Amino acid sequence: MEGRLAATLAMLAETLTSDYDVAQLLDSVMRECVALLDVQAGGLLLKNPKGQLELVASTSEAASFVEVMQLNAGNGPCVECARSGRVVSILDVEEARPEWAAFRSAALAHGFRSVHAVPLRVRDATVGSIGLFRARAGDLEAREVRAARALADLASIGIVQERAIREGSIVAEQLQRALDSRVLIEQAKGVLAASEDVDMDEAFRMLRAHARDGNRKLHDVAEAVVSRALRLGPSPSRAAEEAGAAST
Numbered sequence: 001m002e003g004r005l006a007a008t009l010a011m012l013a014e015t016l017t018s019d020y021d022v023a024q025l026l027d028s029v030m031r032e033c034v035a036l037l038d039v040q041a042g043g044l045l046l047k048n049p050k051g052q053l054e055l056v057a058s059t060s061e062a063a064s065f066v067e068v069m070q071l072n073a074g075n076g077p078c079v080e081c082a083r084s085g086r087v088v089s090i091l092d093v094e095e096a097r098p099e100w101a102a103f104r105s106a107a108l109a110h111g112f113r114s115v116h117a118v119p120l121r122v123r124d125a126t127v128g129s130i131g132l133f134r135a136r137a138g139d140l141e142a143r144e145v146r147a148a149r150a151l152a153d154l155a156s157i158g159i160v161q162e163r164a165i166r167e168g169s170i171v172a173e174q175l176q177r178a179l180d181s182r183v184l185i186e187q188a189k190g191v192l193a194a195s196e197d198v199d200m201d202e203a204f205r206m207l208r209a210h211a212r213d214g215n216r217k218l219h220d221v222a223e224a225v226v227s228r229a230l231r232l233g234p235s236p237s238r239a240a241e242e243a244g245a246a247s248t
Contacts, residue, residue, distance in 0.1 A: 026057040029155045034059050037144045039132040043067035045082050046128035062110035069106040076103035078131035081117035085126035088117040092137040113137045118152045122160050181219040188222035206232050
């Protein structure tokens with residue numbers, strides 16, 4: 001198993017260096033769990049931005065059903081694992097906690113006799129869990145537990161990296177918009193300076209005053225000025241100065 005695990009980890013780690021789809025990565029992790037370990041199915045629960053658990057990957061309809069039953073009931077080993085951040089093992093489903101009746105019925109109905117749930121952790125935070133379902137009672141071997149932990153850690157890295165990339169993209173877009181707005185405002189100042197015979201500082205005051213008085217974004221006012229869709233007169237302060245000069 002060690003050779004297959006090393007090859008699997010290398011393959012998944014290489015995936016993280018490319019433009020990957022996180023859903024596809026998590027699906028691959030779950031399928032590798034079933035291929036490597038003495039389990040017949042698996043499911044992965046992940047917390048959404050609101051902190052609510054959702055099923056995001058599974059290897060069979062049976063595993064999906066057992067996971068969804070836990071989500072609907074609000075309890076069960078996989079839900080408990082995701083909430084507590086601790087490994088939860090049920091060596092015999094028939095002996096599961098009384099309050100986990102929905103999970104017990106669903107698991108037994110689909111032929112699962114034991115469950116091993118591993119948390120997905122990012123530093124001190126738990127972001128979800130991997131549920132591994134077996135057709136016979138009993139615990140996993142120590143080496144299988146270590147392999148499950150390694151795969152769960154790799155899944156956690158993939159989730160965090162994808163979120164960081166997505167959030168980074170949003171930040172990059174915001175920064176680019178700010179840069180574009182700055183260029184547009186400079187262009188609008190130039191247009192006003194030429195058309196109204198004012199200096200650049202006065203041109204900027206005109207832009208700000210129109211945006212403030214009309215409750216508009218400065219970017220939008222500048223864009224309208226550059227496209228010649230808007231013609232601005234002198235600011236109130238300059239108009240007062242010009243009026244005073246004319247009366248003397």
